[in-house]
Amino acid sequence: MKIQKVEIKDDCAEVNAKNAMLDNSSFSNVSMRNVIISDANLSDLKIDGAQIGGALIKNIGMPDGDHPNYDPDLKHRPVRFELCDFKTSLFIECDLSQVRLENCNIAGLTINGIAIDQLLANSKK
Template structure:
């Protein structure tokens, strides 16, 4: 059967219980056409207006849609294994189409997509919202999002504590220590010794004004000084108190004690209370090493 050049809406074609294998529809108007209980494998639609088309209870596996406008497309209650829409997935247990051997639906994949404002490689995700989801194992560029969020929440809580109102200040002095001054007789020898003990390159520590240098350490600073204004020119050198001038911190007290002993340091006490020991530097300053 062949129908040509019928442009008026006067004809109605009804085909029932027939084979249309190899049929072609070209340059046709076909509004409100219905295919029901029809086998259409390898069915092709090209250069066509399918706006507001409806597909229901159909097998569209391995179907290819390319160069298409799918704006406002809604897919509901469909199997998309290998491909949120909503109510998507293989039949659940109890559904007439459920099979015990159906396994899991293959993961979905989105690439080179314009997803701005949507709710996952080489895509625009600006404005995307992910809410009330299980994100265990979700990664973005290799970063575990769940761990990242937990760290972010912990930092927010920490910031909140810091922002709590503090009591009125009773003094203009800050509640933290500054650098500790260590009187020495020979600034270069003292610098070299301290750098060797603390693993600091001596060439990175410069002597300033011919009599002092600041050691690059974490926490409170250490300043070595021959103190020319405070008795440094006296034969015995600058006077010192008979108590430790400052403490050095360690994570391994026993190893630190052995290290000092190996380097011939004058140890004043053994390890006390499993927490500290005292020693003297080459200038006789009494110091401590404490467990951090």
């Protein structure tokens, strides 16, 4: 594959990239509504100042044993969320083992129907 630099300025209706390496790319002041990213390595991705209402993020992590890129020796590196508003969001069938919440507002947070703020308040009594 020939490596080239592409610069897009002003309006661009649609970009389709397949089998592409976009390492070290940056996007600023862009609208990327309805973007689909699949089968991608997004390691060290940084998203800052974005609106992601209605976003669906799924199948995130290392490939499972059936995937051609599966490597049992590789471990998923931690993901970090800072200054995010996840009010009324839903996490379904996510592995949250060893997750830490620090300085977070947990009012109304429930896990499998159990109100965590009330559980913590009761445990302090």
